[in-house]
Amino acid sequence: MRQALHRLTIATQRKGLVEFTRPVLTWVRGQGIATGxxxxxxxxxxxxxxxxxxxxPEVLDDIRDSFERLVPEGAGYAxxxxxxxxxxxHIRAVLTGPQLTIPVADGRPVLGTWQGIFLFEHRSRPHRRxxxxxxxxxxxxxxxxxxxxxx
Amino acid sequence: MRQALHRLTIATQRKGLVEFTRPVLTWVRGQGIATGxxxxxxxxxxxxxxxxxxxxPEVLDDIRDSFERLVPEGAGYAxxxxxxxxxxxHIRAVLTGPQLTIPVADGRPVLGTWQGIFLFEHRSRPHRRxxxxxxxxxxxxxxxxxxxxxx
Amino acid sequence: MRQALHRLTIATQRKGLVEFTRPVLTWVRGQGIATGxxxxxxxxxxxxxxxxxxxxPEVLDDIRDSFERLVPEGAGYAxxxxxxxxxxxHIRAVLTGPQLTIPVADGRPVLGTWQGIFLFEHRSRPHRRxxxxxxxxxxxxxxxxxxxxxx
Numbered sequence: 001m002r003q004a005l006h007r008l009t010i011a012t013q014r015k016g017l018v019e020f021t022r023p024v025l026t027w028v029r030g031q032g033i034a035t036g037x038x039x040x041x042x043x044x045x046x047x048x049x050x051x052x053x054x055x056x057p058e059v060l061d062d063i064r065d066s067f068e069r070l071v072p073e074g075a076g077y078a079x080x081x082x083x084x085x086x087x088x089x090h091i092r093a094v095l096t097g098p099q100l101t102i103p104v105a106d107g108r109p110v111l112g113t114w115q116g117i118f119l120f121e122h123r124s125r126p127h128r129r130x131x132x133x134x135x136x137x138x139x140x141x142x143x144x145x146x147x148x149x150x151x
Numbered sequence: 152m153r154q155a156l157h158r159l160t161i162a163t164q165r166k167g168l169v170e171f172t173r174p175v176l177t178w179v180r181g182q183g184i185a186t187g188x189x190x191x192x193x194x195x196x197x198x199x200x201x202x203x204x205x206x207x208p209e210v211l212d213d214i215r216d217s218f219e220r221l222v223p224e225g226a227g228y229a230x231x232x233x234x235x236x237x238x239x240x241h242i243r244a245v246l247t248g249p250q251l252t253i254p255v256a257d258g259r260p261v262l263g264t265w266q267g268i269f270l271f272e273h274r275s276r277p278h279r280r281x282x283x284x285x286x287x288x289x290x291x292x293x294x295x296x297x298x299x300x301x302x
Numbered sequence: 303m304r305q306a307l308h309r310l311t312i313a314t315q316r317k318g319l320v321e322f323t324r325p326v327l328t329w330v331r332g333q334g335i336a337t338g339x340x341x342x343x344x345x346x347x348x349x350x351x352x353x354x355x356x357x358x359p360e361v362l363d364d365i366r367d368s369f370e371r372l373v374p375e376g377a378g379y380a381x382x383x384x385x386x387x388x389x390x391x392h393i394r395a396v397l398t399g400p401q402l403t404i405p406v407a408d409g410r411p412v413l414g415t416w417q418g419i420f421l422f423e424h425r426s427r428p429h430r431r432x433x434x435x436x437x438x439x440x441x442x443x444x445x446x447x448x449x450x451x452x453x
Contacts, residue, residue, distance in 0.1 A: 001152045005337065035156065037285055037339070039404075039405055043412060043415075044416075044417070045353065045355045051244075051248075052241050052244065052245055056230055058228075062228045062229055062230050066222060066226070066242045070372065075371070078363055078364055079358055079364050090354050090364075090365060091364070091365055094365060094398060095246055095398070096245060097398075098402075099404065100249075101190050101403045105283070105285075113194075114195075115194065115249070130414070132407070133405075134339055136287065136438065137287075188341060202347065202395075202399075202400050203392050209380040210381050210389065210392055213393070214392060214393055217373060217377070220377070221372065246397055247399075251401060252341050252403045253341075254307060254343050254436030256434070261343055261434045263345030263346050263432070264345075265347050266345065266346070266400070287438065288305065293305045293306055
């Protein structure tokens with residue numbers, strides 16, 4: 001059993017979702033781990049991680065706009081010192097979360113066909129965001145290819 | 152230290168929460184791992200995972216209805232091609248998340264007394280949903296039964 | 303590769319966020335694991351875990367008040383038997399989640415500068431909440447200090 005760590009820096013321009021599935025897959029592939037567990041950690045309180053459809057850019061705009069309505073700017077917050085987009089950013093980050101943990105099978109995170117990995121930037125201005133990647137696993141294939149049906 | 156992988160297929164009929172705690176516990180029990188870490192991954196962008204009370208069916212209806220109000224259909228989305236329930240599904244899946252990671256102690260995920268594991272279907276029509284289970288751990292018991300009090 | 307388990311009990315007084323970063327860091331430090339993966343599990347359905355800014359108490363009040371508006375009491379719930387704050391608690395717990403998994407590097411969870419770990423109490427009255435900590439890893443340092451830039 002082995003572990004590996006990595007850090008990705010993601011440049012954001014404005015509020016919204018930035019996909020970074022590809023560099024994650026590339027890094028995992030390079031570790032030579034057939035079966036394992038991949039964890040991504042976003043080391044910020046005004047950006048977060050999300051998994052959603054990576055086929056249509058409209059979906060990403062709709063998600064961004066929906067969060068704008070769910071947690072609006074200027075909703076009477078006490079903490080306004082860092083600008084009107086700061087407090088909603090913290091709340092949106094709590095709603096979406098800083099972390100994803102994905103099983104790795106056959107050397108690849110088990111993402112579904114339409115699932116992409118996204119950094120969700122909640123601030124209006126450009127930022128550099130750091131995501132820590134951790135992988136634990138081994139070269140061997142695990143037992144358990146079988147599928148059970150339930151419900 | 153060992154790993155195991157499994158896939159569960161869950162049939163859904165409509166929007167709402169479908170419990171699948173039992174097949175998860177059964178699979179974990181069969182792996183002979185006393186101490187470990189269990190990860191569940193929902194490989195979809197319009198269904199997600201949730202943990203909530205498994206005693207009252209009213210709780211499940213209230214959660215479903217609450218998400219209907221939080222992220223309504225027909226809220227001026229740009230992405231409407233796949234039906235009125237599609238875009239809210241993606242947003243609700245981002246809010247609840249595709250993944251759960253649960254410590255395993257004494258051969259059992261450390262769920263609280265009232266905690267059940269649920270698939271949250273966000274689409275109106277029936278679907279077959281795939282959840283990947285990953286377990287890493289060992290037969291030995293870990294040190295650390297002690298409890299600290301804080302705050 | 304080794305594992306360790308621990309249980310923290312956190313006393314809450316009312317709705318809101320209670321930080322417990324320090325006892326988590328102290329416990330991890332005591333395990334002698336340089337590289338690993340830390341998982342926290344909140345064993346309740348009306349309290350959850352969150353990561354947010356730990357510098358300003360105003361931020362914590364704004365988050366609490368924002369959840370009060372997002373998922374209000376008295377919104378026509380069917381499940382009212384356990385009091386007006388019960389059903390919103392379950393929904394808020396589903397929105398924030400029972401679990402956090404954090405990579406450990408150099409013997410320390412890779413929290414960002416401003417990131418604190420919080421228990422989010424959703425009930426009005428005092429409770430004793432149990433959080434299970436699981437750590438897997440080894441004393442050795444992992445390869446991979448390097449940082450990639452993307453996007």
